[in-house]
Amino acid sequence: YQAIENGTGVSEYSGTVAVGSTASASGGFDLTDGGRGGHKTYDLNGGTSGTGTLFHDADDTWGDGTVSNRQTAAVDAAYGAAETWDFYKEAFNRNGIAGDGKAAYSRVHYGNAYVNAFWNDSCFCMTYGDGISNQHPLTSLDVAGHEMSHGLTAATAGLKYSRESGGLNEATSDIFGTAVEFHAANSADVGDYLIGEKIDINGDGTPLRYMDKPSKDGGSADYWSRSVGRLDVHYSSGVANHFFYLLSEGSGAKTINGVSYNSPTYNGSSVTGIGRDKAQQIWYKALTTYMTSSTDYAAARTATLQAASDLYGASSAERAAVAAAWTGVNVN
Numbered sequence: 001y002q003a004i005e006n007g008t009g010v011s012e013y014s015g016t017v018a019v020g021s022t023a024s025a026s027g028g029f030d031l032t033d034g035g036r037g038g039h040k041t042y043d044l045n046g047g048t049s050g051t052g053t054l055f056h057d058a059d060d061t062w063g064d065g066t067v068s069n070r071q072t073a074a075v076d077a078a079y080g081a082a083e084t085w086d087f088y089k090e091a092f093n094r095n096g097i098a099g100d101g102k103a104a105y106s107r108v109h110y111g112n113a114y115v116n117a118f119w120n121d122s123c124f125c126m127t128y129g130d131g132i133s134n135q136h137p138l139t140s141l142d143v144a145g146h147e148m149s150h151g152l153t154a155a156t157a158g159l160k161y162s163r164e165s166g167g168l169n170e171a172t173s174d175i176f177g178t179a180v181e182f183h184a185a186n187s188a189d190v191g192d193y194l195i196g197e198k199i200d201i202n203g204d205g206t207p208l209r210y211m212d213k214p215s216k217d218g219g220s221a222d223y224w225s226r227s228v229g230r231l232d233v234h235y236s237s238g239v240a241n242h243f244f245y246l247l248s249e250g251s252g253a254k255t256i257n258g259v260s261y262n263s264p265t266y267n268g269s270s271v272t273g274i275g276r277d278k279a280q281q282i283w284y285k286a287l288t289t290y291m292t293s294s295t296d297y298a299a300a301r302t303a304t305l306q307a308a309s310d311l312y313g314a315s316s317a318e319r320a321a322v323a324a325a326w327t328g329v330n331v332n
């Protein structure tokens, strides 16, 4: 597998990165990746519909790392889409988000000071606002991986975006957005179990979400309870994010790539992690084989146990760890 990258970009959040571009017939280069299905990055220039303008550059060096250069957000978005594509290919041999080799596309500079990013399945595209005061585009790698992974969920399990299935949908995006960040071979993206730690979404430098102890964000659930499905899907996701952290890294205190975590369990039990790579394989197989639009937390436990049996055996340590991690978040 050979990625095609010819341009160079200076991103806001990930340093200097390779970008895929294509020579345009009229001279110069378009921000159309020559590989990865031909992913394109567009400038909405404050608009909220359509595709705006395809980014174009005379010398194939893009952005300068500052928000005053409007190509900078495009570099982050294009890099995020490329890294996400490469992650799915290398981890799961999946050919694009829908598995059919078709590229999604990205739109940046949506609206004015818009503090969100989103996937839309009808355009098969990702869209990014410029953040608070137009100073912090929501284009960091974990956010890009999160949004693009909504396309994976839509193309596979189709988890309905409400109640417990909605929490599982959101968690799937956090799990794979995080996996993309760990997978990127870039010293600016060493990987962590935080979501949105680079986009200053709270204005005080804190991340949007924490997978080791989701309640640190002030709203997310650490554990399943009968009422968890009544929370916003970005809060009920906490149960599965916490499960994934426990399954990967285990309970208790741990420092990874310079970030300290301390993950509790519901019943005070201890969970031994099986590593991120195996945990990802289990979640992916469960999502793409066993989960459906109506899967709830109890069914997610069953789906991941079945996936672990398929991958590692019915009496494997991996399957036992899946059971222990769900028990650790009160899904029994």
Ligand code: ASN
Binding pocket: 116, 117, 118, 119, 146, 147, 170
């Ligand atoms: N950024 C949010 C998400 O991906 C957008 C939304 O809530 N619709 O879930």
Ligand code: ZN
Binding pocket: 146, 147, 150, 170, 173
């Ligand atoms: Zn989401």
Ligand code: CA
Binding pocket: 142, 178, 181, 191, 192, 193, 194, 195, 196, 197
């Ligand atoms: Ca992160």
